[in-house]
Amino acid sequence: MGAPTAEGRFGRFGGRFVPETLVPACQQLEAAFIDAWADPTFRHDYEELLRTYANRPSLLSECGRLSERLGLRLLLKREDLNHTGSHKINNVLGQALLAKRMGKTKLIAETGAGQHGVASATAAALLGMECVVYMGEVDMARQALNVFRMRLLGSEVRPAMSGSRTLKDAVNEAMRAWVSDIGDTHYLLGSVMGPHPYPWMVREFHRVIGDEAREQCRAQTGGDPDVVVACVGGGSNAIGIFSGFAELPQVRLVGVEPAGGAAVGRGVPGVVHGMLSYLMQDEFGQVQEAESISAGLDYPGVGPEHSHLADIGRAQYFAVTDDEVLDAFELLARTEGIIPALESAHALAWVSRERASLRGQTVVLNLSGRGDKDVAQVQAILDGRSAQ
Amino acid sequence: MIDLEAHLRHRRDVEGRKLFVPYVSGGLDDDWVDLVRAFADAGADAIEIGIPFSDPVMDGPTIQEASVRALERGTTPGIVITELRGVADEIGIPLIVMTYYNIVFRAGHERFARELAEAGISGTILPDLPLEESGPWAAVAESAGVANILLAAPTAPDERLPRICEAARGFVYAVSLLGVTGERQSLANTAVGMATRLKAVTDRPVLIGIGISTAEQAVEACTVADGVIMASALMRLRLNGASVQEVADAARRVRKAIDG
Numbered sequence: 001m002g003a004p005t006a007e008g009r010f011g012r013f014g015g016r017f018v019p020e021t022l023v024p025a026c027q028q029l030e031a032a033f034i035d036a037w038a039d040p041t042f043r044h045d046y047e048e049l050l051r052t053y054a055n056r057p058s059l060l061s062e063c064g065r066l067s068e069r070l071g072l073r074l075l076l077k078r079e080d081l082n083h084t085g086s087h088k089i090n091n092v093l094g095q096a097l098l099a100k101r102m103g104k105t106k107l108i109a110e111t112g113a114g115q116h117g118v119a120s121a122t123a124a125a126l127l128g129m130e131c132v133v134y135m136g137e138v139d140m141a142r143q144a145l146n147v148f149r150m151r152l153l154g155s156e157v158r159p160a161m162s163g164s165r166t167l168k169d170a171v172n173e174a175m176r177a178w179v180s181d182i183g184d185t186h187y188l189l190g191s192v193m194g195p196h197p198y199p200w201m202v203r204e205f206h207r208v209i210g211d212e213a214r215e216q217c218r219a220q221t222g223g224d225p226d227v228v229v230a231c232v233g234g235g236s237n238a239i240g241i242f243s244g245f246a247e248l249p250q251v252r253l254v255g256v257e258p259a260g261g262a263a264v265g266r267g268v269p270g271v272v273h274g275m276l277s278y279l280m281q282d283e284f285g286q287v288q289e290a291e292s293i294s295a296g297l298d299y300p301g302v303g304p305e306h307s308h309l310a311d312i313g314r315a316q317y318f319a320v321t322d323d324e325v326l327d328a329f330e331l332l333a334r335t336e337g338i339i340p341a342l343e344s345a346h347a348l349a350w351v352s353r354e355r356a357s358l359r360g361q362t363v364v365l366n367l368s369g370r371g372d373k374d375v376a377q378v379q380a381i382l383d384g385r386s387a388q
Numbered sequence: 389m390i391d392l393e394a395h396l397r398h399r400r401d402v403e404g405r406k407l408f409v410p411y412v413s414g415g416l417d418d419d420w421v422d423l424v425r426a427f428a429d430a431g432a433d434a435i436e437i438g439i440p441f442s443d444p445v446m447d448g449p450t451i452q453e454a455s456v457r458a459l460e461r462g463t464t465p466g467i468v469i470t471e472l473r474g475v476a477d478e479i480g481i482p483l484i485v486m487t488y489y490n491i492v493f494r495a496g497h498e499r500f501a502r503e504l505a506e507a508g509i510s511g512t513i514l515p516d517l518p519l520e521e522s523g524p525w526a527a528v529a530e531s532a533g534v535a536n537i538l539l540a541a542p543t544a545p546d547e548r549l550p551r552i553c554e555a556a557r558g559f560v561y562a563v564s565l566l567g568v569t570g571e572r573q574s575l576a577n578t579a580v581g582m583a584t585r586l587k588a589v590t591d592r593p594v595l596i597g598i599g600i601s602t603a604e605q606a607v608e609a610c611t612v613a614d615g616v617i618m619a620s621a622l623m624r625l626r627l628n629g630a631s632v633q634e635v636a637d638a639a640r641r642v643r644k645a646i647d648g
Contacts, residue, residue: 016518017489017516017518017521018445018516018518019446019518020538020539020540020541022543023518023520023544172443172444172445175445179446179567269493271490271493271516272443272490273445274516283494284464284491285441285490286442286459287490
């Protein structure tokens with residue numbers, strides 16, 4: 001997957017729809033990223049952090065019991081084994097290094113489930129920067145442990161109290177904060193969304209997932225997979241793994257959205273948070289609130305490159321229900337001894353549902369995060385079910 | 389339809405007055421159109437009408453609250469535009485709608501421009517449609533006789549300002565400070581500087597907005613700028629229960645103050 005146009009477009013999607021105050025900052029960020037990404041010293045520093053701090057490369061694990069049960073060959077890209085427990089660390093280390101190089105001293109970030117917030121707080125602590133994380137009030141309650149983690153790491157967590165008080169509103173608050181405090185602050189956006197250059201830059205920081213997975217798959221299975229599958233909220237882990245396989249036309253790319261937040265599946269093109277992309281909205285253009293069991297996928301939009309990949313047919317997008325996700329969550333725990341993040345369980349839910357059509361195929365699934373953060377929530381749901 | 393820029397230039401250059409643009413959140417309550425008329429009586433030179441959007445990233449707590457209240461009443465873009473039909477002609481003052489780009493994009497450029505023109509609305513302010521993204525909408529708006537106003541912010545390097553002023557229609561909206569809409573204790577120290585930089589590169593009217601909260605601040609802003617836009621301070625009064633007349637009286641005090 002190549003760079004977007006100079007206007008930040010992937011096909012007809014993308015762009016830079018931000019308040020005028022932010023335009024120069026986005027332009028500076030774009031120039032700084034282009035410069036840094038071409039600089040071997042920056043690349044070396046970044047790759048060293050990934051290797052010595054984030055625990056890369058992450059494993060590609062064969063799933064013996066689950067593969068047998070599903071009738072296919074399933075390999076998991078183990079982003080759950082990264083430091084901080086998800087793929088998010090790849091992006092925050094890159095952006096925090098870049099922010100430092102630009103002379104910024106403060107980071108702001110938004111978070112849904114708390115994974116990106118924890119990763120941002122971690123990078124801020126590691127590099128000695130201040131960090132403020134905006135999180136929807138509803139999500140703060142759902143993910144109280146992650147709120148504590150961020151504070152433990154020395155970051156400030158501010159509740160987003162407007163709208164649905166979830167990820168969408170945390171992005172609004174972070175953008176407002178950036179407008180107000182732009183001089184020494186970098187907005188550490190957590191997904192392949194937002195204004196140019198974020199969708200492109202964040203993809204580049206995550207392409208290590210796909211590059212590793214492709215080589216590991218070749219080494220371990222002797223070839224390329226039939227299918228690469230990942231969950232999609234904003235879509236960063238999916239873009240990361242897709243980018244390693246997009247040039248291989250025989251490899252099918254599948255993104256899995258929550259039924260209550262299926263921007264590609266149910267949305268129409270719209271503009272919010274700085275980008276033109278598929279968006280869940282009403283007939284008048286008001287953005288709708290997503291509803292998903294996983295806070296990290298509770299987002300009505302999607303990164304613009306996903307909209308483009310859907311448009312040109314290079315990737316396909318499907319939705320799964322919360323019940324299917326819970327079943328997949330338990331299935332992976334019981335058959336492989338791996339508790340996935342609820343987000344990542346979406347990808348497995350699709351594989352499990354499609355097992356008949358995928359029979360005999362090799363499937364690489366991006367296990368984007370670990371499920372420790374979700375255990376209390378799942379316990380409450382399962383206890384509630386057995387009580388009924 | 390009233391030509392926004394010609395109207396403002398006439399008032400500035402021929403009548404020699406400073407320009408005052410108060411704001412009303414469209415669909416806020418049953419009386420919001422009465423407030424538009426009352427602002428005209430209070431001496432407004434143009435009136436900005438907000439079409440509420442679900443995700444107003446350039447707005448602080450006051451306009452957010454007004455937007456939520458309007459949306460909860462079932463306000464749609466069509467309702468706001470329809471209720472404004474003919475009002476500009478009646479009061480003799482141009483109307484400008486302020487909303488976010490997705491409202492325009494969802495309706496479609498041609499349809500939205502046509503609806504504005506049919507209602508007699510003279511301009512648009514779309515704070516998330518900066519210079520580089522504004523071309524397609526601005527062109528459609530212009531052929532419908534609707535002026536697309538552009539914002540200029542303190543973060544812009546010098547070379548950027550002439551390009552914004554060139555592409556802007558109606559007037560140039562000088563963002564007074566680094567921040568979102570909302571009341572402030574004092575005029576930001578960036579406000580007058582911003583107006584000075586813009587006045588040096590354009591003959592179009594330059595109005596300062598964002599954070600102008602009192603008559604005194606408006607006077608200070610008008611020492612350099614051609615006028616001011618006042619939104620949150622007036623909407624805060626209304627949200628706190630002030631009558632249409634009381635809010636209009638507050639606007640009249642600003643009018644008198646900048647008239648000197």
